[in-house]
Amino acid sequence: MLITTAEDAATAILDGVARGRGRVLIGRDARGADAIARLVPALAPRIGAWLGSRTPS
Known part of the structure; x- marks a missing residue:
């Protein structure tokens, strides 16, 4: 799993x-x-909830 470091995120934001x-x-x-969200805005919350329920804790 790739994780963006705080420093890299800050650089990208700035x-x-x-x-x-x-x-x-x-x-x-x-x-x-x-x-x-841009392709199917009406379904985005439902898709997000479904994906979130499939992610291991």
């Missing part, structure tokens, strides 16, 4: 702010969630 980006996504899970 770069995004400096470039005037309205959205800065950190990690593959954030990109996936964003894609789902």
